[in-house]
Amino acid sequence: MSRFLNVIPVADAVAEVIRISPSPVTETIPLESSVGRILAAEVTADSDIPGFDRSVVDGFAVRAADTAGAGDAIPALLHCTGRIAMGRQDTTGIFAPGTCTYIPTGGILPEGADAVVMVEYAEEAGDMVLVKRPVSYGENVLLYDEDFKKGECVFSSGRRISAQDAGVLAACGCAAVTVAKKPVVGIISTGNELIPVTGVPGPGQVRDANASMLAAYLTEYGCTPRIYGIIPDERQAFEAVLARAVPECDVVLLSGGSSKDDRDMTAAVIATMGEVLVHGIAIAPGKPTIIGRISDKPVFGLPGHPASAFVVLIAIVRPLIDRMLGVPHPIQRTEKATLSINIPSQRGRDEFVRVTLKNGTATPLFGKSGLLNTLVRSNGLIRIPAGAEGLEQGSTVEVILW
Ligand code: AMP
Ligand code: MG
Secondary structure: OOOOOOOEOHHHHHHHHHHOOOOOOEEEEEHHHOOOOEEOOOEEOOOOEOOOOEEOOOEEEEOHHHHOOOOOOOOEEEEEEEEOOOOOOOOOOOOOOOEEEEEOOOOEOOOOOOEEEEHHHEEEEOOEEEEOOOOOOOOOEEOOOOOEOOOOEEEOOOOEOOHHHHHHHHHOOOOEEEEEOOOEEEEEEEOOOEEOOOOOOOOOOEEOOHHHHHHHHHHHHOOEEEEEEEEOOOHHHHHHHHHHHHHHOOEEEEEOOOOOOOOOOHHHHHHHHOEEEEEOEOEEOOOOOEEEEEOOEEEEEEOOOHHHHHHHHHHHHHHHHHHHHOOOOOOOOEEEEEEOOOEEOOOOOEEEEEEEEEOOEEEEOOOOOOOOHHHHHOOEEEEEOOOOOEEOOOOEEEEEEO
16 A cells, blocks of 8 residues: 555645745845846836937938939939937027938937938038938838837736846836845755765765755746755754754755655654644655645755656646746746657656757656666656656657756
8 A cells, every 4th residue: 555645636736835835925026136037017118218319320411302213323413411429409490301410329319300311321522421221101110109118017926037137127217126025935955865065975875965956947937045054854953054044045956855754854843843744745756745834934845866766856846936926927948859669658747857859849858766867867757646657759849958
């Protein structure tokens, strides 16, 4: 008989995770340090952008009608009335028909002009300019408020700020942005066999791979990881580290010891210090997963195998982080691909299969569950939902890219 009597579906586990998610906390930070952060409020344009009709090339401001039919053989001949200085309004008066003015890129289009001829198609001859190409109305001009209108929503909340977003936010006058606070996630590695990365494994020992992997993922995802190191499979050690980590963090992840073997301590310790809400999820890999709570802080017990811990991080922990960050959809890259062979799967559990991706074809990388190499030889994961008996060769799958 299974040691896991109360294995629950992934959807139920995620619902439980969402139920116990702390609400997003916000903070206001300078724009220049906002890349990667999640906007916690809508941003609207504080003014019309641009606030004036603006040339987008170096050239001559004209009335488009004056250039009709112009060509190399018979150029349009326009009287040049001067040069427009950058950032200055032209004050020379009415822009008369048959005239033009030199205008730099970004210059304010003089009133009466409606297009700009690029310098490449114009030739200066004394105070005349020979225009060798016709321009149409509005050509080479960015019109008033064409980019953003005052009050228009530029970004919705939940958006991850990219480098180009920062540029647009600056143009909209946002020197500071309100973003979700980075959740502080405690990471505890458990197991008598574990040694630090700097150690040399003796018989039966393995280096702690999970702490670095979980911390790296969480950092990239917008959290502040806090590594508490390795603790042995001893009750007092578990209690001591949790007593430190829970008050210091918003969420705590323990890896290892989450199963139901006698030496697995995690569930019993969480139950003593708080409550175990879920122990066992219909997910492969990752069945021996614990969702619990201590002093209202979510505490997860992840399986020790790095590949299993990683899948549980993505499938079960990430929805909590998404809630805390206020993102409506997981921040992940995916790519559609065609499956190269049939993949059988056991009904009743969500299965995550590592695949390689080449020229739009996904090929599963089967391997023993403890292997590390399949984590890095693969390009991502595909999910076989609990209701399916497998996936057929030739079907379209979505690959969650690493
Ligand atoms: P456990 O979940 O504690 O039963 O561990 C399952 C397997 O994962 C064992 O082979 C452990 O040695 C291994 N393991 C546990 N924690 C880690 C870790 N932090 N880094 C690498 N391997 C681990
Ligand atoms: Mg262990």
